[in-house]
Amino acid sequence: MSPRGVAIPDLRERLFAAAERVVARDGAAGLTSRAVTAEADCAKGVLHTHFAGLDEFVAELVLDRFARGARRAEGLGALVGRGTVAGNLQEVADALLDSLPPAVARLAMTRAVAAMHTQEGIRSGAPAFDAIQGSVTAYLEAEQLAGRVAAGTDVGTIALALVGTVHHLLMTRVPAGDEDGDRPRGGSGASTARLVSVLLGAEPGTGA
Structure with missing residues (x-):
């Protein structure tokens, strides 16, 4: 265990990664501050030293993964x-679909305070799906100028449809082994592959 009073490099990511492992192994019910710090091999009080509570921690985890997705889209x-x-x-x-485990996404929706913190972060400018949509639109516009997307194609609508679908799948997938309901399960890449094909395949000269 990390010694008390010694700074831990990349502590936030260490705690976030630990939380994802806990949820993957024990489910959403297993996510407690003590479980996270034990998994991260940190002192018990570390999480509450850096976050107001578990709800804020969950919200910051979700916002961090959204920001990671936005950086990936910028690429x-x-x-x-x-x-x-x-x-x-x-x-x-x-x-994007791999950026957030389904159980963590469900936690962010079902814990009211965590959901409120997440929305506040996005309203305050934290990069999320609006930023991702903007990057996809800019990319398609550049490909349109390069002649790989047909002139006249509504690239903004394509970006909205793609990012909206990814958002829906990300926030509604059922974790593996969860028998509750008929919502889409993990491994939703095939759904987005079909969507991309529909959005671009109907247009000549897409380079698809």
């Missing part, structure tokens, strides 16, 4: 003219 700009348009979009969609 689309470096892919203009490379690979295929559909393939590049699919890689980003898959990365």
